[in-house]
Amino acid sequence: MRSIGEMARDSGLGVSALRFYDRTGVLVPARVDPVSGYRWYGSAQLEEARLLARLRRAGMPLADVRLVLAGWSGADGDLVRELLQAHLRRLEADLSDARVEFSALQGLLAHRENIMTPSRITIRLTTSARALAAALDAVRFAAGTDPELPMLGGVLFDFEGETLHVVATDRYRMAVARAETTGYDRPSAQVIVPAPLVDAMRALLNREGPVQLDVDGDRVTLETGDGQASGRCLDHAFPDYRRLVHLPTGSRALVDATAFRTALENGPVRTSEAREQGAASHDLSVLKVADDGSVVICDDGDDDQNHIAVNREFLLDALAAAGDDQVIIEFGVPTAPIAIRLPGDEATFSILMPVRLDH
Structure with missing residues (x-):
C-alpha cells in the first residue's frame, strides 16, 4: 500500500489532485482510514x-x-486511441485558431507602435535619498528575471508631475511605490531602469539628503553625495500597470508582519504542480480569513473553494519588503490577486497572483 504522499511522489500527481480525483470518483483509494480519513492506494493503482x-x-x-x-x-x-486522437484534433484546431488570432494581434500591435513612437525624454528632478531608497526597497523583489521577457527585467520609473512612481513585476507579482519629487511638472513620462542599475542606485542612497535624478533620452543618471550611477534604460515598453492594480472589493486583515512571516515559514505547505513543460514546482500556502478577522494558514486537507493559495516564497518576499511592522492583507475573490499594503500608505503595495487548487 502507498500513502497519498507516496502516490503523489511516484505518480506525478499532486496530493490535491489525488484528493480531487477521489472526490470525483476517477481514482478512488483502495482504503481510507475511518478515523483520520487518510487515503491509501494499492500497488496496482500506480x-x-x-x-x-x-x-x-x-x-x-x-x-x-x-x-x-x-x-x-x-x-x-480502440476506444482509448479514438479518445486520444479526438483530443489531439481539438488541441490542433485550438492552436490553429490561436495562431490566426495572434497573427492579427501582431499586426495591430505593429501598427500601434508605428503611430506611438515616443519623443525624446528630458527630465531633471530632485528627491530625497530616504524616499527613493524606500520606494526601491518596496518594489525591487518583484522585478522579472525571465530573458524572454526583457521588458520586465527592471523597474519602471513613471514620472507624473511631482510624483515618481516605481513599479516592478514578473507577471506573477507586482509591487508599486512612490517618492515625492521637485523640479519636474511636465506630462507623464516613463523609462525602465535595468535591475543592475537599480541596485547600483540603491547602493548610493544610504545617507540622508537630496539626490538628483536625470533622464536624457535613453540614459538615466542618479547623482548623490556618495557618487553617481548612470546607464541606459531598457528599450522596451512596460505593461500598463494601472489597469492591473484595480482589484475586486473583498476583506482586509491587519497582521503583524514578523509574526506572520514566522507562521508562514513554519506552517503547513502544499506542493504546486508544474503545469508547464519544464516548469518547477513550488511550495504553496493556503490562506483564509477567519471569523475574527485574522489570517489563517490552512492545514493540508482543509479544502474550500474560497481559500486562496499563493506561492509561499513570493508572499515571504512581499512581507520582507513591507518591513517589520503591521501590514494589511487584502483578499478579493479566490481567482483575484491578494494585496499587501502598508497602513496609512495606499500608494505602496504589492499584489500576488493566486495559484489554482484542484477542488
Whole structure:
C-alpha cells in the first residue's frame, strides 16, 4: 500500500489532485482510514495514476479522462486511441485558431507602435535619498528575471508631475511605490531602469539628503553625495500597470508582519504542480480569513473553494519588503490577486497572483 504522499511522489500527481480525483470518483483509494480519513492506494493503482497524470498534463477534459481510464482498464484499445486522437484534433484546431488570432494581434500591435513612437525624454528632478531608497526597497523583489521577457527585467520609473512612481513585476507579482519629487511638472513620462542599475542606485542612497535624478533620452543618471550611477534604460515598453492594480472589493486583515512571516515559514505547505513543460514546482500556502478577522494558514486537507493559495516564497518576499511592522492583507475573490499594503500608505503595495487548487 502507498500513502497519498507516496502516490503523489511516484505518480506525478499532486496530493490535491489525488484528493480531487477521489472526490470525483476517477481514482478512488483502495482504503481510507475511518478515523483520520487518510487515503491509501494499492500497488496496482500506480499505473492508473501515472496514466491519469499524463492525461492531465495533456489537458484532457474530465469526462474523456473517465472514458480513457475505463477503456484502459477494460483493454479496449480502440476506444482509448479514438479518445486520444479526438483530443489531439481539438488541441490542433485550438492552436490553429490561436495562431490566426495572434497573427492579427501582431499586426495591430505593429501598427500601434508605428503611430506611438515616443519623443525624446528630458527630465531633471530632485528627491530625497530616504524616499527613493524606500520606494526601491518596496518594489525591487518583484522585478522579472525571465530573458524572454526583457521588458520586465527592471523597474519602471513613471514620472507624473511631482510624483515618481516605481513599479516592478514578473507577471506573477507586482509591487508599486512612490517618492515625492521637485523640479519636474511636465506630462507623464516613463523609462525602465535595468535591475543592475537599480541596485547600483540603491547602493548610493544610504545617507540622508537630496539626490538628483536625470533622464536624457535613453540614459538615466542618479547623482548623490556618495557618487553617481548612470546607464541606459531598457528599450522596451512596460505593461500598463494601472489597469492591473484595480482589484475586486473583498476583506482586509491587519497582521503583524514578523509574526506572520514566522507562521508562514513554519506552517503547513502544499506542493504546486508544474503545469508547464519544464516548469518547477513550488511550495504553496493556503490562506483564509477567519471569523475574527485574522489570517489563517490552512492545514493540508482543509479544502474550500474560497481559500486562496499563493506561492509561499513570493508572499515571504512581499512581507520582507513591507518591513517589520503591521501590514494589511487584502483578499478579493479566490481567482483575484491578494494585496499587501502598508497602513496609512495606499500608494505602496504589492499584489500576488493566486495559484489554482484542484477542488
